[in-house]
Amino acid sequence: MTDQATTTAVEQDVVDVLLGQHMLIRDLFTEVEAATGKARKDAFGRLVTLLAVHETAEEQVVHPLARTAMDGGDEVVADRLAEEHEAKELLSRLEDMGPDAEGFPALLAELRQAVLAHAHHEEAYEFRYLRRNVDPARLRGLATLLKAAEAVAPTHPHPGVESAKANLAVGPVASMFDRAKDLVRQAMSKHE
Helix, strand or coil: CHHHHHHHHHHCCHHHHHHHHHHHHHHHHHHHHHCCHHHHHHHHHHHHHHHHHHHHHHHHHHHHHHHHHCCCHHHHHHHHHHHHHHHHHHHHHHHHHCCCCCCHHHHHHHHHHHHHHHHHHHHHHHHHHHHHHCCHHHHHHHHHHHHHHHHCCCCCCCCCCCCHHHHHHHHHHHHHHHHHHHHHHHHHHHCC
16 A cells, blocks of 8 residues: 555656645635634644745746746746735735734635635646646656755745745745744744
């Protein structure tokens, strides 16, 4: 059974990984909306991290490929980057206000709508064309590259850092800062 599970994981391509993350993001929004108190704070923390890591990895791996692998790729990617910037701005505002703030539910609903629309646009205007135009073996290899990018990605939103070049220049420093901030927050929450 382990060999079959390993084979299935190896055969996943970058689009499979991202589609799975889109489903997890949808589930996390529902969890945050339904929870209260510490459970909401924890679920929101997971959502923030997943969105930040997911978008950074897409910006480094998927969007550069989409630019060259499909007709009109530059325009499609520019639209996705604009959407990502908007979502990062909203996510940053939500993170600053915290899940117990009065305006949190309304702003969370706005973020959810923006993120789900963005995911739909990626699936419709990028992913299906990548599957059509890029060799399946390359897409499988990019799944490994995506996971590597995620392992070192910032864990909080950084609006204005939406390109592969910006992520390579700013990402490592932002990632170290974010991960240190996460450790401090974890330590503080243990003493609350």
